[in-house]
Amino acid sequence: MSGPEVLRFAANLYRVPLGEGYFLVDAGLPREARRLLPLLNLPPKLLFLTHHHLDHAGGAKALWERFGLPVLAHPREWPYLTGEKPRPPLPIPLLGRRLANLGPPLPREALRPAEEGEEVFGWRVVALPGHTLGQVGLLREGVLLAGDALRRGGLPPRLINEDDALARRTVRRILDLGVTRVYPGHGEPLDRQEVEALALRLGV
Numbered sequence: 001m002s003g004p005e006v007l008r009f010a011a012n013l014y015r016v017p018l019g020e021g022y023f024l025v026d027a028g029l030p031r032e033a034r035r036l037l038p039l040l041n042l043p044p045k046l047l048f049l050t051h052h053h054l055d056h057a058g059g060a061k062a063l064w065e066r067f068g069l070p071v072l073a074h075p076r077e078w079p080y081l082t083g084e085k086p087r088p089p090l091p092i093p094l095l096g097r098r099l100a101n102l103g104p105p106l107p108r109e110a111l112r113p114a115e116e117g118e119e120v121f122g123w124r125v126v127a128l129p130g131h132t133l134g135q136v137g138l139l140r141e142g143v144l145l146a147g148d149a150l151r152r153g154g155l156p157p158r159l160i161n162e163d164d165a166l167a168r169r170t171v172r173r174i175l176d177l178g179v180t181r182v183y184p185g186h187g188e189p190l191d192r193q194e195v196e197a198l199a200l201r202l203g204v
């Protein structure tokens with residue numbers, strides 16, 4: 001299996017190769033769509049969103065408009081993606097709520113559910129809650145696309161985790177899934193030993 005290709009935007013986006021074509025994991029900030037779209041000369045088969053945060057989901061509307069592709073996300077994230085509910089504010093005084101919600105809402109008809117145990121082109125959807133409650137990743141042959149469940153050197157800052165204790169337990173869960181390599185939403189990939197060291201440090 002050839003590995004996912006990282007596209008470095010505010011978050012890491014991943015192009016996951018298939019026998020024919022590819023699908024895309026995460027979509028970047030809304031204003032990054034202008035840089036992202038020209039990189040996608042072939043239309044992606046689908047867009048998989050790990051979670052609702054703007055740096056991962058903000059470009060989804062532009063991709064849907066361009067390609068008419070299905071957008072997979074956990075149903076818990078849908079209200080934030082469609083604008084039905086405001087995203088929790090970023091930890092920035094006064095501007096936090098506005099900055100978290102700059103993205104154009106996705107129409108509901110674009111969305112398809114991605115829930116634990118489902119298959120996406122041979123990848124298994126796994127629940128990775130904590131950073132957001134409906135965060136999901138994709139697992140195949142020990143390789144995990146993990147969204148913001150963890151990163152090199154730790155968890156995302158406590159203030160942007162919807163449930164920090166749950167986020168810590170999810171690191172244990174990631175090890176229990178038998179991962180050998182983890183592709184995070186920010187920074188470089190981690191091998192199993194790095195995740196083990198992180199779990200130890202977090203006491204999980």
Ligand SMILES: [Zn+2]
Nearest residue numbers: 011055148185
């Ligand atoms: Zn992120």
Ligand SMILES: [Zn+2]
Nearest residue numbers: 051053131148
């Ligand atoms: Zn995030």
